[in-house]
Amino acid sequence: MAKDAKLKTVVKELEDVLPQLKSLKIIFTKLDIFSSTPPDLKEITPILLEIRKSCSIHKLENLGSSFGKLENILKSVEAGGESHFTGLSYALNIFEVIETALDSEEGLEKGFSEQEFELVNGIYQMFVSEKEEKRVLSEKERATVDKVFKEVTFFDFGTTDAENRVIIEDFIQEALDPMEEIEDKLLSAEDDPKNLDIDSIFRHLHSIKGTASFLGLNSIQHISHAGENLLDHVRSNPDILSQTIIRTTLRVVDMIRLLFSNLSMKLEQSKDKKPRFPAVIQLEPLLKGIENLIEGKSIQDLDLDSVKKNFVSDQSAAQASTQENKEDSIRISTTKMEELYSMIGELTVLMNAIKEDPTIHNAHFSTRNKIENLIRVTDNLRTKVADTHMLPMVGIFKRLQRLVMDLAKKKNKKVAFETVGEQIEIHKNTFETLSNFLIHMIRNSVDHGIELPDDRIRVGKALSGLIKVSIKLTSDKIILMISDDGKGLDKEKILKKATEKGLLAPDAELTDQEIFEQIFQPGFSTADEISDVSGRGVGMDVVKTAIIKMGGRIIIESEKGKGTCFMIHLPIMTSTSIIDGLVARIGKTFAIFPIFTVEHTFSVLKGDIKRAKDENDEFVIYRDQAMPIVKLGKVFNIPVDEIDITKKVIFVVREQDKPYGLLADELLSQQQVVVESLKDHLDGLIGISGGAILGNGRFGLIMDTKSIVNAWKNQN
Amino acid sequence: MSESGNQLFEESGGKLLTFLIGEQEYGIQILEAREVVGMLEIDPVPQTPDFMKGVINLRGKIIPVIDLRLKFRMEQRKPSSESCIVVVDIQGKLTGTIVDFLVGVVTIDEAEFEDSPDLGSNINTVFIRGMAKLDKRVIIVLDMAKILTNEELVLISKPESV
Numbered sequence: 001m002a003k004d005a006k007l008k009t010v011v012k013e014l015e016d017v018l019p020q021l022k023s024l025k026i027i028f029t030k031l032d033i034f035s036s037t038p039p040d041l042k043e044i045t046p047i048l049l050e051i052r053k054s055c056s057i058h059k060l061e062n063l064g065s066s067f068g069k070l071e072n073i074l075k076s077v078e079a080g081g082e083s084h085f086t087g088l089s090y091a092l093n094i095f096e097v098i099e100t101a102l103d104s105e106e107g108l109e110k111g112f113s114e115q116e117f118e119l120v121n122g123i124y125q126m127f128v129s130e131k132e133e134k135r136v137l138s139e140k141e142r143a144t145v146d147k148v149f150k151e152v153t154f155f156d157f158g159t160t161d162a163e164n165r166v167i168i169e170d171f172i173q174e175a176l177d178p179m180e181e182i183e184d185k186l187l188s189a190e191d192d193p194k195n196l197d198i199d200s201i202f203r204h205l206h207s208i209k210g211t212a213s214f215l216g217l218n219s220i221q222h223i224s225h226a227g228e229n230l231l232d233h234v235r236s237n238p239d240i241l242s243q244t245i246i247r248t249t250l251r252v253v254d255m256i257r258l259l260f261s262n263l264s265m266k267l268e269q270s271k272d273k274k275p276r277f278p279a280v281i282q283l284e285p286l287l288k289g290i291e292n293l294i295e296g297k298s299i300q301d302l303d304l305d306s307v308k309k310n311f312v313s314d315q316s317a318a319q320a321s322t323q324e325n326k327e328d329s330i331r332i333s334t335t336k337m338e339e340l341y342s343m344i345g346e347l348t349v350l351m352n353a354i355k356e357d358p359t360i361h362n363a364h365f366s367t368r369n370k371i372e373n374l375i376r377v378t379d380n381l382r383t384k385v386a387d388t389h390m391l392p393m394v395g396i397f398k399r400l401q402r403l404v405m406d407l408a409k410k411k412n413k414k415v416a417f418e419t420v421g422e423q424i425e426i427h428k429n430t431f432e433t434l435s436n437f438l439i440h441m442i443r444n445s446v447d448h449g450i451e452l453p454d455d456r457i458r459v460g461k462a463l464s465g466l467i468k469v470s471i472k473l474t475s476d477k478i479i480l481m482i483s484d485d486g487k488g489l490d491k492e493k494i495l496k497k498a499t500e501k502g503l504l505a506p507d508a509e510l511t512d513q514e515i516f517e518q519i520f521q522p523g524f525s526t527a528d529e530i531s532d533v534s535g536r537g538v539g540m541d542v543v544k545t546a547i548i549k550m551g552g553r554i555i556i557e558s559e560k561g562k563g564t565c566f567m568i569h570l571p572i573m574t575s576t577s578i579i580d581g582l583v584a585r586i587g588k589t590f591a592i593f594p595i596f597t598v599e600h601t602f603s604v605l606k607g608d609i610k611r612a613k614d615e616n617d618e619f620v621i622y623r624d625q626a627m628p629i630v631k632l633g634k635v636f637n638i639p640v641d642e643i644d645i646t647k648k649v650i651f652v653v654r655e656q657d658k659p660y661g662l663l664a665d666e667l668l669s670q671q672q673v674v675v676e677s678l679k680d681h682l683d684g685l686i687g688i689s690g691g692a693i694l695g696n697g698r699f700g701l702i703m704d705t706k707s708i709v710n711a712w713k714n715q716n
Numbered sequence: 717m718s719e720s721g722n723q724l725f726e727e728s729g730g731k732l733l734t735f736l737i738g739e740q741e742y743g744i745q746i747l748e749a750r751e752v753v754g755m756l757e758i759d760p761v762p763q764t765p766d767f768m769k770g771v772i773n774l775r776g777k778i779i780p781v782i783d784l785r786l787k788f789r790m791e792q793r794k795p796s797s798e799s800c801i802v803v804v805d806i807q808g809k810l811t812g813t814i815v816d817f818l819v820g821v822v823t824i825d826e827a828e829f830e831d832s833p834d835l836g837s838n839i840n841t842v843f844i845r846g847m848a849k850l851d852k853r854v855i856i857v858l859d860m861a862k863i864l865t866n867e868e869l870v871l872i873s874k875p876e877s878v
Contacts, residue, residue, distance in 0.1 A: 346776050589760055636762035676778050682771075685763050691771065691778050699759035699771045699778060 017063070020051045021102065028095060041078045045071070062117040063098070069124040070094045090127040094120050167399060171211050172260050173331075174432060178204040179253060186250050193241045199522055201249070202231045203542050207436060208256065210443065214403050220259050226290045227252035233294045248293060251286055337388075344382050345674055351378050391431045393471055394422040399435065400442050404467060407446040414453050414463055415446055420470035426478060430570060433550060434480070437543040441482050441566060442467060444540065449486030449564055459561065461485065477552075477572055477596070483565035489558040494518050516556040520544035581673050581692070583700060584649065584664040586632045587640045590700035591664060592673055592692055593651055597705045599659070600652040601667060604645065616716060620661060622652060627659040630712045635687060641665040653705040660709050671695055675702060686711050718831045720845045720859055730824045732848070734855055735802065735815035737784055742815075743822070743848065743855045750805040752818055755795050772801065772812055779803065781812035787863065804860045811864055824848040824855070 024047050048071045055064030070091055077087035101116045182201050189196040205224045212220035227249060234241050351374075354360060360371060397419045408415040426434070450456075450465035457463060467484045491512065498504040498518040522541040547554050552570035581592035582601070600622075608620050609629070619628045629650065633640030641648075643665070650661040673692035678685065689704035724730065724745050732743030733752075753774065758781055760770040767786035771778050781801060785792060793816070801812040832844040845857040 342777075348776070350775060589762065638760070638762045678778070682761060682764070682780060685761070688762075693773045693776055693778065697773050698757060699773055701761065 017051055017054050017058075017060075018102070020047050020054070021099065023047060024051075024095070025099065028092060041074050044074060048074075066094065066098055066117060066120040069120060070098075073124070073127055087127065090123055094123050097123070167402075168215055168217070168263060171215060172264060174436070175208050175211075175256075175260065178207065179257060183250065183253050186246050186253070189246055193243055193246055194238075196241060196246065198231050198235055202228060202235070203545075205231070205252075207440075207542065210439060214406060214439070214443075217259075217263070220256055220263075222287065223252055223255050223259070226287050230290045230293060245293060248286075248289060252290075255286055340385060344385050345676075347378055348382060351375055389428045390425040391428055392422065393419075393424045393426065396431065396435045396438060397422050397469065400438060400469065403439060403442055404446055407443060408450075411447060412452065413446065413450050413465065415450050415465045415467055418466065418468045420468070421472055424471055424473060426471075427572070430478070430550065430572075433546050434570075437546045438469065438482070440540070440543050442469070445482065445484040445486065445564070449484040449488075451487050455487075473572065478568075478570040480568040480570065481565060482568070483563060485563040488560045488562055488564050489516055489519070489556070490560055491515050513556065516558060519556075520554075579673060579675055579702075580670065581700075581702070582651070582670050583668040583694060584651070585666040585668055586636065586664050587638050589636070589638055590668075590694060590698055591632065592694075592700040592702045593653075593662075593705070594702065595670065597653050597703075598651050599654055601649055602652075603647070603649055606644075606646050609645065620650070622659050622661065625659060627652070627661050628712075629661045629663050630708065631663045632708070633663075633665075635708055635712050635715065653709070655706055655709045660705075660712075662703075662705065662708065669695075673700065673702075718846065721829060721831055724829070724845055724857065725826050730826060730829070732822050732824060732855065732857060733802065734819040734822055736817040736819060737788070737815055738790060741819060741853055741855045742784075743824075743857045744802070744804065744860050745845075745857075746821060748804045748806065748860045750803045750810060753801050753803065753812075755799050755801065755814075769814065774803065774810075774812075777810070779810045779812050781814060782864075783814045784863075785814070785816075804864075806861045806864055809864075811860075813860075822850055822855070824850055829857075 024044065027043055027047075048067055051067050052064050052071070055061070055067065073087055073091040073094070077091065097116055097119050182204050185197050185201055205227050209221050209224035209228060212218075212224065230245065230249065230252075234245060354371060355375065360368065363371075400419075401417050404415050404417040407413075445467050450467070451459075451461075453463050456465065465484060465486055468481070470481045472479050494515055495504070495510075495518075498521065499506050501521075503518060503521045504510075519540045520543070544554060547568060547570065550570050552568060554569075555567040556564065557567070558564040579592075580595040582595055582598055584591045584593065604620055609618050610620065610626075611618050616631075616634075617628075619626045621627070631640075645663070648663055648665055649667045650663055652659050652661055654660070671694070673694065675690045675692055678688070678691050682691075685701075687704050687708040688701045689707075690702040692700050692702060694700045728745045728747045731746040733746050733749045734741050734743040736742070753772075756772045756774070758770040758772055761768070761780070764770075767782050767784075769781045769783050769786075771780050783792070795814065796816070798817045799814060800818050802815055802818070803810055803812050828849040829846055830848075831846045832841040843859055843863045845859045848855045848857055
């Protein structure tokens with residue numbers, strides 16, 4: 001009882017302070033600590049005064065004194081010292097300590113504890129010593145500073161409400177691999193800087209920056225932006241590429257990692273309300289160092305190493321936090337998942353055999369019943385396992401919706417966003433890539449596609465622009481359409497830019513499609529200035545690379561003044577990889593043509609076959625085009641039936657828009673088959689992409705029509 | 717004793733699965749044998765060397781099958797009713813080998829095992845772990861890992877030599 005009463009009084013005392021604290025937080029969140037001019041702190045001073053008054057009335061001495069210190073720092077920032085950045089980070093750290101203390105129930109009960117007050121004092125002392133003495137701290141001082149810093153929370157500006165939390169968690173998970181890749185590339189180039197693969201590092205940094213900017217994670221955005229600047233500078237002046245630059249870029253990676261780990265801790269904290277103490281991160285020395293590098297000044301390695309030292313001591317903390325983050329979802333290695341799938345496949349084949357077994361049909365009722373149950377459970381198991389890899393599109397669409405909203409606001413544009421097909425589920429691998437490049441594309445659409453409201457009215461369009469993303473599934477592919485009703489692609493401008501950048505010969509004659517495709521060239525951008533949103537010319541390059549990697553293609557339609565539409569076709573990825581196939585026979589070998597590769601099948605009449613040179617160079621007329629006959633027996637070097645060609649069958653496939661007639665002995669059936677990789681022992685077969693067990697229990701080779709056509713061309 | 721001989725006694729305690737190819741008895745380390753199945757329909761795969769007979773469907777799993785007769789440059793023989801396929805497991809990869817007759821499991825004494833004898837430079841003994849004596853039988857102990865990895869099963873660069 002007594003305790004309750006006490007709690008109430010404390011809370012009551014704090015009641016006057018809490019609303020003030022809230023408005024203070026809002027102001028802090030809006031602050032841009034990276035801006036080059038000192039921030040306007042007029043709003044804050046009266047609030048702080050109010051708070052200190054309340055504290056004094058309620059005898060909350062420690063709290064009052066902490067706010068006093070906060071006020072002192074802010075005053076000195078306002079007066080304009082060496083750097084408002086450092087000052088503000090100290091101020092924000094103090095604020096964060098106070099907020100954390102008061103945010104928890106415990107904090108409300110105890111008020112502001114001695115321990116936290118000590119922390120505030122420690123931070124303040126550091127500020128004073130750095131401000132007044134303006135010198136590099138000695139080893140001993142550094143140690144004290146480190147000790148205090150380790151217990152202090154860094155105030156990152158990212159929003160961490162529940163809605164964003166999931167997105168940020170995803171972002172961190174997704175960024176881990178690219179980060180590792182960047183690091184690997186940098187490390188392997190350390191001995192020989194000239195070998196650095198700048199483009200791909202640049203691309204990854206750009207992606208990270210883009211997402212960070214969209215999520216409002218300013219510090220991550222700034223540091224990756226600085227990294228990008230540095231690499232961009234190196235790209236145009238390859239001579240300056242040195243170990244220092246590589247090491248600096250590595251520091252950028254370290255920094256982003258550390259920011260991520262802080263972010264993870266922060267997310268944890270908002271989940272269970274327990275205070276955690278991520279590391280303090282000082283971006284400024286690194287940002288400054290990069291600036292100096294770009295300006296051509298030499299920088300001291302010592303600076304970088306001291307940053308590095310802090311990182312090492314924080315490694316374990318960072319790792320601990322990633323460990324804890326694994327509670328909600330687990331990452332399973334793909335090998336393990338593949339093993340699971342292959343076992344499920346084996347189980348399915350066995351179950352089918354049991355279903356077909358006549359002795360089972362004649363068995364006792366109770367036996368049959370048990371077996372039927374077993375079959376049902378097996379079927380369920382299979383669907384569930386296959387489901388683990390499927391995700392609904394709504395997840396991506398929600399992210400995009402937010403992106404459009406935020407960007408439009410930033411750019412003073414009005415944009416409506418429509419989606420079609422949010423219930424459609426796609427394979428996890430596709431999902432992740434899709435989400436990444438859609439962010440790039442939508443960003444481009446808002447930034448470059450949609451005009452400002454005034455401009456839209458002037459040309460007679462509705463005030464608000466419209467961006468539409470639709471997805472649909474056909475039997476073999478995903479069709480994605482991203483359209484906007486903006487100003488469209490400007491052919492002349494693209495041509496001019498491409499020629500200027502040397503991506504195109506000045507006298508090249510191109511079709512519309514070819515002109516549009518210039519926007520996928522690395523380094524291409526028609527944007528006249530680089531904004532934090534887009535315009536560096538990496539975005540579309542990333543998109544195209546991702547699509548090609550997935551085996552898809554992208555088509556652009558655009559009309560100047562009317563808008564742009566991107567059509568993307570992607571092959572469907574499924575976990576069990578069941579395909580519809582046409583089964584044919586070549587001599588004794590069974591061949592399976594994936595049905596989507598075959599345009600038509602037919603048998604030829606004797607007179608239809610034309611011979612150009614010899615029997616290896618025959619063709620037929622197919623839809624008014626000369627179509628070469630590709631003899632599969634010859635391509636694979638296997639014996640075929642010695643029967644007349646008119647009794648055989650031709651499978652028409654298209655490669656690079658030209659038809660080819662693949663000749664097999666017999667068309668047997670159409671069936672669904674489970675594709676199996678042959679890579680264990682039979683990797684590298686030309687013209688064969690895998691194998692499958694046919695309905696009759698025999699083995700069929702899955703035809704890779706593209707590589708067959710290539711092999712045939714090489715043979716002739 | 718050679719390393720591969722040591723391995724035989726350490727891992728399998730000298731237990732062998734033995735079979736005949738022609739008149740000769742061969743053995744493989746028991747741990748390498750996964751199972752033995754009767755002759756199944758073998759479907760040929762193009763672009764592979766002649767000792768690679770094709771693939772079988774083992775309960776829904778696709779497994780390549782080699783013919784040791786052809787691998788050892790012996791005369792080819794039509795499979796008889798005694799022929800069977802020994803499925804071996806080398807580091808998780810399953811491969812079938814056709815043998816003429818399955819003898820069974822024997823245990824050999826370490827003292828009765830000898831490393832592969834030097835049979836002159838024109839005979840390749842790299843596939844052989846050694847020779848084992850058991851009563852009056854002489855068993856050639858094969859090293860399946862060497863047989864299966866020594867030569868690629870796919871002729872990538874020269875499909876015309878199939």
